[in-house]
Amino acid sequence: MRTIETDVLVIGGGATGTGCARDLAMRGIRTILVEKGDLTHGTTGRYHGLLHSGGRYVTKDPQSATECARENVVLRKIMPHCLEDTSGFFVTTPWDDPAYGDVFVKNCRLTGVPVQELSVQAMLRREPLLNPQISRVFEVMDGSADSFLATRSTALSAEEYGAQIWTYHHVVDLVREGDRVTGAVVEDLRNGERIGILCACVLNAAGAWAGKIAAMAGVTVTVLPGKGTMVAMNHRMVNTVVNRCKLPDDGDIIVPIHTVAVIGTTDVHVPDPDVYGIEPDEIQFMLAEGDKLIPGFSQYRALRAWAGVRPLYKDRDVANDRDIPRTFKLLDHAERDGVEGMLSIVGGKWTTYRLMAEESVDALAKRLGNTRPCRTAEEPLPLPPTEHQTTFRPPVRTTGPGASVAAEVEALQHAPLYWLGKHLSEVEHEQSFADLICECEMASRSRVLAAIDAGAKNLDDIRRDVRMGMGPCQGGWCIYRTTALLFERRGEDGLSHANSNDALLHFLQARWKGLVPVLWGDQLRQARLDELIYVGVLGADRLRPIAEQGGGLVTDNPAVATEYVKA
Amino acid sequence: MDHIELSLTQSLDHCIKCNICTSACPVAAVTDAFPGPKYVGPQAQRFRHEGQPVPDASVDYCSGCRVCNQVCPTGVKIAELNARARAQIVAERGLPLRNWLVARAGLVGRMSCGPHAPLLNFGLRLTPARWAVEKVIGIHRKAPLPASSTYTFRAWFRKHRAPTTARRQVAFFHGCATNFYEPHVGKAAIAVLEHNGFEVLLPKQQCCGLPLISNGDFKAATSAHEANVQALVSYARQGIPIVGTSTSCTLTLKEEAPEILALHSEDVQIVAAGTYDIFEFLRSLAERGELKTDFRPIERHLPYHQPCQYRAHRLGSPAMDVLSLIPGLVLEESHAECCGIAGTYGLKQEKYQIGMDVGAKLFDMVKRSGSDLALCDSETCRWQITHATGVASKHPIEILAEAYGLEL
Ligand SMILES: Cc1cc2nc3c(=O)[nH]c(=O)nc-3n(C[C@H](O)[C@H](O)[C@H](O)COP(=O)(O)OP(=O)(O)OC[C@H]3O[C@@H](n4cnc5c(N)ncnc54)[C@H](O)[C@@H]3O)c2cc1C
Ligand code: SF4
Ligand code: SF4
Ligand code: SF4
Numbered sequence: 001m002r003t004i005e006t007d008v009l010v011i012g013g014g015a016t017g018t019g020c021a022r023d024l025a026m027r028g029i030r031t032i033l034v035e036k037g038d039l040t041h042g043t044t045g046r047y048h049g050l051l052h053s054g055g056r057y058v059t060k061d062p063q064s065a066t067e068c069a070r071e072n073v074v075l076r077k078i079m080p081h082c083l084e085d086t087s088g089f090f091v092t093t094p095w096d097d098p099a100y101g102d103v104f105v106k107n108c109r110l111t112g113v114p115v116q117e118l119s120v121q122a123m124l125r126r127e128p129l130l131n132p133q134i135s136r137v138f139e140v141m142d143g144s145a146d147s148f149l150a151t152r153s154t155a156l157s158a159e160e161y162g163a164q165i166w167t168y169h170h171v172v173d174l175v176r177e178g179d180r181v182t183g184a185v186v187e188d189l190r191n192g193e194r195i196g197i198l199c200a201c202v203l204n205a206a207g208a209w210a211g212k213i214a215a216m217a218g219v220t221v222t223v224l225p226g227k228g229t230m231v232a233m234n235h236r237m238v239n240t241v242v243n244r245c246k247l248p249d250d251g252d253i254i255v256p257i258h259t260v261a262v263i264g265t266t267d268v269h270v271p272d273p274d275v276y277g278i279e280p281d282e283i284q285f286m287l288a289e290g291d292k293l294i295p296g297f298s299q300y301r302a303l304r305a306w307a308g309v310r311p312l313y314k315d316r317d318v319a320n321d322r323d324i325p326r327t328f329k330l331l332d333h334a335e336r337d338g339v340e341g342m343l344s345i346v347g348g349k350w351t352t353y354r355l356m357a358e359e360s361v362d363a364l365a366k367r368l369g370n371t372r373p374c375r376t377a378e379e380p381l382p383l384p385p386t387e388h389q390t391t392f393r394p395p396v397r398t399t400g401p402g403a404s405v406a407a408e409v410e411a412l413q414h415a416p417l418y419w420l421g422k423h424l425s426e427v428e429h430e431q432s433f434a435d436l437i438c439e440c441e442m443a444s445r446s447r448v449l450a451a452i453d454a455g456a457k458n459l460d461d462i463r464r465d466v467r468m469g470m471g472p473c474q475g476g477w478c479i480y481r482t483t484a485l486l487f488e489r490r491g492e493d494g495l496s497h498a499n500s501n502d503a504l505l506h507f508l509q510a511r512w513k514g515l516v517p518v519l520w521g522d523q524l525r526q527a528r529l530d531e532l533i534y535v536g537v538l539g540a541d542r543l544r545p546i547a548e549q550g551g552g553l554v555t556d557n558p559a560v561a562t563e564y565v566k567a
Numbered sequence: 568m569d570h571i572e573l574s575l576t577q578s579l580d581h582c583i584k585c586n587i588c589t590s591a592c593p594v595a596a597v598t599d600a601f602p603g604p605k606y607v608g609p610q611a612q613r614f615r616h617e618g619q620p621v622p623d624a625s626v627d628y629c630s631g632c633r634v635c636n637q638v639c640p641t642g643v644k645i646a647e648l649n650a651r652a653r654a655q656i657v658a659e660r661g662l663p664l665r666n667w668l669v670a671r672a673g674l675v676g677r678m679s680c681g682p683h684a685p686l687l688n689f690g691l692r693l694t695p696a697r698w699a700v701e702k703v704i705g706i707h708r709k710a711p712l713p714a715s716s717t718y719t720f721r722a723w724f725r726k727h728r729a730p731t732t733a734r735r736q737v738a739f740f741h742g743c744a745t746n747f748y749e750p751h752v753g754k755a756a757i758a759v760l761e762h763n764g765f766e767v768l769l770p771k772q773q774c775c776g777l778p779l780i781s782n783g784d785f786k787a788a789t790s791a792h793e794a795n796v797q798a799l800v801s802y803a804r805q806g807i808p809i810v811g812t813s814t815s816c817t818l819t820l821k822e823e824a825p826e827i828l829a830l831h832s833e834d835v836q837i838v839a840a841g842t843y844d845i846f847e848f849l850r851s852l853a854e855r856g857e858l859k860t861d862f863r864p865i866e867r868h869l870p871y872h873q874p875c876q877y878r879a880h881r882l883g884s885p886a887m888d889v890l891s892l893i894p895g896l897v898l899e900e901s902h903a904e905c906c907g908i909a910g911t912y913g914l915k916q917e918k919y920q921i922g923m924d925v926g927a928k929l930f931d932m933v934k935r936s937g938s939d940l941a942l943c944d945s946e947t948c949r950w951q952i953t954h955a956t957g958v959a960s961k962h963p964i965e966i967l968a969e970a971y972g973l974e975l
Contacts, residue, residue, distance in 0.1 A: 126618070234580045235613050259613040301580035394619060421622025424614035428623045433602035439610060440584065471613075473584040525641065526583045 001185070003196035006032045006164075008364060009184055010203045011171050011213055013037070014044035015147060015350050017205035018154045018165075019357035019376070025161035026379070027365055027372040032197060033155075033163060034186050036170040037560040038461045040151045042207050042273075044350060045464060046308030048230055048264045049257035050241060051075060051143035052351040053088055053401075055115070056248050058107035061326045065111035067352045072141055073405050074354060074377045075150075081383060081415040082150040086256055087400050088142025088241035089123060091134045093292050096246045101136045104245055108140070114401035115140050127238045129294050141402045142241035144257035146418065147350055148464040153381035160382065168457055169195075170559045174202065174216040174342075181217050181333075181341035189554045190457065201364055204344040207311040208273035214344055219337045221344055224321060225273040226310035228265035229282045231518065234301035234472050236261045236420070242293055251289030258467065259420070259441065260303060263290045269321065273309045274562055278517045301522040303472060304514035313346035328356045330363060380414045385450040386465045388426045394419035437485065438478035440471020448482055452489045458553045459483065459507035474511045476530040479504060480538065490552065499551030501543050506555035508534060575826060579648060581641040582609035588635035588645055593904040594628060597924035601628035604635035607652070608645035615652065621659050626652045628918070630909035630925070631781045632875040650780055650827045657783030665705035669911040670782040671774070681717065688714040707919030711908070711954035713748040713946070720750035724769050727757070733766035738802040740811035740820070740842070743774050744946035752946070754975050755968040756812045756845055762971050763852065763859050768807065771798045775816040778911050780827055792824040792835075800834045803841030810848045812964055814877040814944045815910065817844045821880070844877070845964055846885035846944070853889060862970040864895035870936040871963070872901040872929055872952065874945035875909070886944055886963040893970045899936060903929035906943075908951035923955060930955040942966060 008024055010017045013035025021033040035041060054068035076083060092101050108115040116139045123130060123137040155165045168189040175183045175196075183198040206213045207223075214221035236256040244252040255262045263286050270276040283305055290297030312324045328348030333339040345360045358374045365372070383389065393416040397406040409417070423442040427433055432444045443466040451465035459482055462468050468482055469475035487500040515527055534540040549555055582605065589595055589603035601607075607626040614622055629649040636646050662670075697708040706712070720741050737760055745753040760767050772795055779788035799809055799820075811817040820842040825835050843851075852858040873884055887898055906926040907913050913922025923930075933941045933956045941960045943949045949960035968975060 236616070239616050239618060300577065392620075419619055420616045421614050421619055424611055425622035428625055433606055433625065434599065436606075439606065440613075442610075442614070472580075472582060476584055522581050522583070522641070529583050529585060 001194050001196050003198060004032070005198045006030045007200050007368060008032075008203055009034065009197050009199040009201075010205055011184070012042065012205035012207055012209070013039040013151070013155070013165070013167060014042045014205065014207050015040075015151055015154075015353035016207065016345055016348065016356050017203070018151050018158065019353045020203055020205055020345070020360050021163045021165065022154050022158040022161070023357045023361040023374055023376050024364070025158045025163035026375055027361065027370055029365065029368060029370055031158070031163040032166060032199075033158070034166045034169040034171055034184075034197075036168070036189065038167050038457065038464060039155055039165070040148050040464060041560060042209070043308045043311060044147050044151060044207075046306055047147060047350055048228075048253070049144050049147070049255045049262055050253070050351075051083055051145040052349060053140035053142045054111060054113040055088065055090055055104075055108065055138075055140040055142065056243060056253075057326060058104060058111045058113055060247060062107065062111045064325075064327045064349070064352070065107075065113055067327065067355055068349070069111065069113045069141075071352050071355050072143070075145070075351070076143070076405060076409045076417075077412060077414075078354075078377065078379065079150050079153060079381045080409060080417040081387060082146045082153065082381075082418065084144045084257070084418045084420070085397055085402060085406060086142065086144050086239060086241050087397070087402055088140045088243060089118070089127070090138040090140060090243045090245040091123070091130065091293070092136040092245045093131055094133050094135075095292055096244055098135060100246055101138070104138065113140060116401050127240055127242070129237045130242065131293060131295055136245065138245065139400045141405065142243070144241065144255050145350065146258070149384070149387070150381070152384045152465065156382050156384055157379075168554045168560075171213065171216070174213070176217050176339070179339055181339060187559075189557045189559055190552055200341065200368060202342045203360060203364065204342060205360075208309040210311060210344050210346050214333075217333070217339060217342055219333050219339055219342070221331065221346065222314040223346055224312045224314055224324070225270050225276075226312045227268045227270045227276045227307050228310060229278050229286070229305060229307040230262050230264035231283055231286055231305045232260040232262045232303045233297075234303050234522070235259065237294055237297070237300060239420070244293070251286035254290065254293060259471065263287070263297075267310070270309065276307060276309065278305050278307050280517065283517050301472070302518035303523065304474060304511075305517040306514050311346055311348075328352060330356075330359050332363065380412075383415060384465070385454055386447050390416060390422065390426060392416065392425060437481045438466070438468040438471060440473055440478075441467040443468045443478070445485070448485055449489065452486055456486075458555050459486070459503050460510055462486075463507075469507065469511060473526055473530060474515055475507065476526065476533055479507055479511075479534075493552060495551035495553070496548070498546055498548035499553055501547035502549050502555050503553050505540065505543055505547050508540060575644050575647055578642060578644045579609040579612045582643045583641055585640065587638050587640060588643075591634050591638040591904070593632060593634060593907070593925045594630050594921060598628065598921045600921070601625060604629070604645045604649070608635070608648045609643050611652065612648050615655070617655075621652075621656050623652070624656065627656065628921070629653070630905065630907075630912040630922075632905040632909050633879040634875060634904045637878065644826070647827050650783075653783040654785045658785075662782065662784055663705065665915065666782040666911075667784070668704060669706065669914055670778040670784055670787070681715075685717065701916055705916045706914050707916045709954075710914040710919050711950040712914070713744065713950055716748055716750050718750060720746040720753040721769065723750050723754065724757070729766060730761055732764070733761070734764050736766045736768055736807050737848070738768045738770050738799065738807050738809045740770070740772060740775075740799075740809055740816055742811060742813035742816040744813060749946060751975060752812050752962045752964065755962065755965045755973075756810075758968050758973040758975060759849070759964060759971065760810070762973055763857075768802070770802060770809075775813075775819040776824055777815050777819040780819070780823060781910050781912070785828055788824065789828050789830065792819075792828060792830060795820065796834050796838045799838045799841075803837045807841075808848060809838070809842045810845050811842070812845050812944075812962060813946060814844055814874055814880070817842050818876050818879055844880060844882070844885065844944075846889050847880065847882050849889050849967075850885040853892065858889070858892075859971070860892055862893045863972050865893055865966065865970055866895040867940075868897045868899065868936070869938055869966075870901060870933045870941045871898040872903060872906060872933075872941065872943040872948060874943060874948045875905040877944050886942075890963055890966060893966070896966070896970070898942065901929050901932050903932065906948040906951045908947045910947055913951060922951070926951060926955060933958050
């Protein structure tokens with residue numbers, strides 16, 4: 001077994017782990033990050049897409065609210081290309097307690113969450129489809145965020161500072177010598193090779209899997225996986241994030257992100273973060289809740305459903321699961337369990353990932369005698385090669401609580417904020433409309449090739465980079481095109497037809513999982529056409545015998561397969 | 568947002584990406600400048616956001632022929648989505664002078680119509696003048712511009728003596744072309760209607776607004792439509808049919824203006840329901856046995872093109888049906904999607920060649936027929952056919968009047 005040495009081994013390529021790797025590398029600490037899937041393979045790639053203003057937590061979880069409000073501003077400055085300044089409403093519908101509005105505003109002020117009340121008429125002018133029976137509206141600094149792009153950009157920065165990012169590397173064991181963790185054994189899922197990593201410290205940022213990792217070192221960390229299901233609708237009926245003005249509950253928020261509007265979520269404890277299902281009644285419930293915000297919501301076309309697992313950390317002194325706070329926690333296992341050489345960072349949200357990384361790395365740096373300060377809040381993230389270097393700047397917000405920050409961000413002159421028309425405008429500018437691979441999401445050939453060249457290990461990786469296959473047809477037209485490009489590009493490195501076939505089948509299966517829960521109406525008709533394309537015309541159902549894993553791709557490896565089952 | 572309105576915006580959700588529209592679109596077939604209906608319609612619409620700058624420009628190459636709507640298996644209102652997207656562009660970037668001018672057929676017609684018309688028409692036939700018009704305004708030097716008439720249809724109608732034997736009434740919507748460029752089409756329609764025992768009323772009216780819609784000037788189009796509805800609604804309420812010879816005008820009153828401009832008042836709906844294309848009207852008379860059939864035989868074999876705007880009425884082929892009653896007359900249908908002019912589309916400098924390429928199939932067919940006359944219900948199409956083939960063209964109503972032996 002090959003053995004490699006480093007200062008810090010970060011486990012988990014979600015927002016938190018990647019943020020930690022960047023911070024470590026920027027402080028000059030030698031870092032290797034291992035992730036069993038692609039970056040964002042875990043919860044980060046299956047979340048709701050909300051850049052929290054903090055509004056959702058002002059009453060139940062004031063500390064989280066304040067953290068979100070601060071990080072919201074920081075992220076706008078360092079990753080404008082990943083964020084859309086949608087703004088957000090908290091609205092009192094006839095089903096909500098009208099008294100909560102005043103409580104909400106008071107608590108916003110207490111927690112430092114900028115808020116401004118709006119007239120219902122003004123709300124309807126901006127969002128004409130919202131329920132006219134809404135009685136009060138409060139505007140906050142919510143936004144939407146592309147976590148794939150953000151994590152990709154963060155990893156790129158970490159690499160520029162010298163960190164090594166190893167995706168498709170599964171931690172199979174931690175090495176414990178006496179009361180000290182000295183390293184880990186990881187398996188390269190592309191070829192089964194095992195590698196030993198020796199390090200001064202392990203940083204466990206494995207999210208909902210953090211308990212499993214800690215157990216490898218004989219330490220008990222209780223992380224309750226809380227499953228949340230979301231449904232993406234085919235187009236944005238609102239361009240503003242809309243929350244119900246009440247204590248956070250199931251199906252109470254609609255987030256417009258990229259070309260879709262996403263309603264969510266549910267919250268169901270599941271026994272294992274790798275095994276969970278999406279229930280029909282969850283979907284029905286959320287669509288019905290959607291109707292309360294946007295009358296007729298459930299009649300719009302649903303695109304797909306997916307679920308992610310919240311990493312809820314249950315402290316040893318918490319008896320009731322309901323009392324688990326949503327804030328994050330840094331566990332120093334030396335203090336807590338008498339085991340040296342390992343920290344775990346658990347809980348939190350996407351919005352606060354950078355702060356979580358800062359606290360974790362502060363503690364680690366101190367341990368390693370490194371005194372360099374954290375600079376992740378000031379230095380902007382680089383753009384990955386799949387991104388256009390666009391020069392167009394969307395108009396700067398001039399109203400609402402976000403206005404002052406918008407001006408400040410603009411003055412920094414970094415990459416412009418993301419805006420809905422971005423990819424269409426670029427395709428128009430380049431006149432590349434005859435060269436679209438994914439037509440629904442406007443992913444051009446050059447961007448798909450950039451994703452392949454950047455090291456995509458299967459079609460799902462390419463999807464995360466350029467949104468290929470995420471539009472209305474869910475890959476009907478782009479899966480076979482992308483497969484062909486992958487084969488063309490990687491053929492010389494040993495990728496065979498059989499490997500490409502396997503990649504195609506794997507991706508079709510992955511898309512299908514998300515389609516099944518919403519198969520009615522337009523999406524059913526779409527699925528039938530897709531079936532005609534893949535089964536009727538291309539004979540994909542007879543491809544299995546000539547499909548083979550390998551060629552540097554990782555498809556059905558059990559370590560990264562999420563099992564959707566009937567719970 | 569009301570139900571009808573929602574059904575337009577929501578229709579993009581029905582798109583299953585089948586590409587049928589793209590393979591049928593006559594414009595996408597001939598130019599790379601236009602990505603096709605699926606892309607500019609249901610696809611691009613997902614990237615548009617009223618509060619943000621317009622991200623796209625290629626939708627401007629949609630001619631509005633509505634072929635896509637007819638072939639879409641799921642009912643996406645592609646042409647309407649496109650018209651609205653263009654209006655968004657106009658609202659943001661302004662309307663070029665050229666589009667402002669061509670969208671105002673009535674105004675231009677009014678200025679050029681009259682005794683000075685021959686002089687003006689002569690001037691516009693001169694190459695240097697057309698070259699200047701192309702450079703300054705952007706109307707292609709070869710594009711078929713109509714010759715202005717020396718008198719207007721309305722002026723003729725005022726002096727016209729109606730028979731006193733009429734039993735029923737119809738209201739005639741003549742549109743700009745008939746009034747300023749081709750009064751003879753209106754005269755033929757009046758003669759046919761009167762021959763069938765109708766008193767023809769001539770309501771006050773403006774341009775139907777279609778050229779304004781297709782050039783994205785929704786403000787002006789809305790006021791035109793509202794004025795027309797106000798002038799026509801009393802007729803419709805009394806059950807007096809509103810009949811027109813211009814297929815695109817009647818389509819606008821029936822459907823395009825209400826849908827694209829989101830005008831859904833009761834009056835708008837009543838006018839829409841009470842408007843008929845002239846052959847639609849005559850065919851329904853024939854079906855009830857009320858159409859006179861005292862035709863003289865016409866032993867001719869003529870090519871006929873049903874304009875795309877006529878097919879958009881979804882009526883089958885009313886003109887073919889009625890003309891088939893004329894003994895001896897044989898019509899050969901063009902089966903072409905579009906002549907390419909699409910109202911004012913093919914006049915534009917950057918779109919002239921696209922229009923000519925779109926119409927190539929039709930032009931071939933007309934030329935191959937060897938006929939010296941072609942029939943077509945829409946004025947701009949007729950001008951285009953004649954321009955491209957050198958073959959004269961007439962409105963089918965003129966042949967019908969001839970078959971009745973009516974003096975014009
Ligand atoms: C339904 C839902 C909606 C949410 N919506 C929002 C929202 O809108 N806004 C927001 O701010 N937050 C939201 N959150 C919270 C947020 O998504 C998470 O807090 C955040 O993504 C967690 O990131 P992470 O990096 O800590 O964990 P993860 O993203 O889960 O990363 C952990 C990684 O560790 C890897 N790993 C596990 N075991 C191993 C192993 N043995 N070897 C190697 N790697 C391993 C996993 O593959 C995974 O990629 C949501 C959460 C859920 C569940
Ligand atoms: S209206 Fe005609 S030109 Fe426009 S997209 Fe449809 S088919 Fe093409
Ligand atoms: S024909 Fe209709 S369903 Fe098919 S791609 Fe065009 S708009 Fe979509
Ligand atoms: S007039 Fe010509 S351009 Fe217009 S719709 Fe008709 S066929 Fe097409």
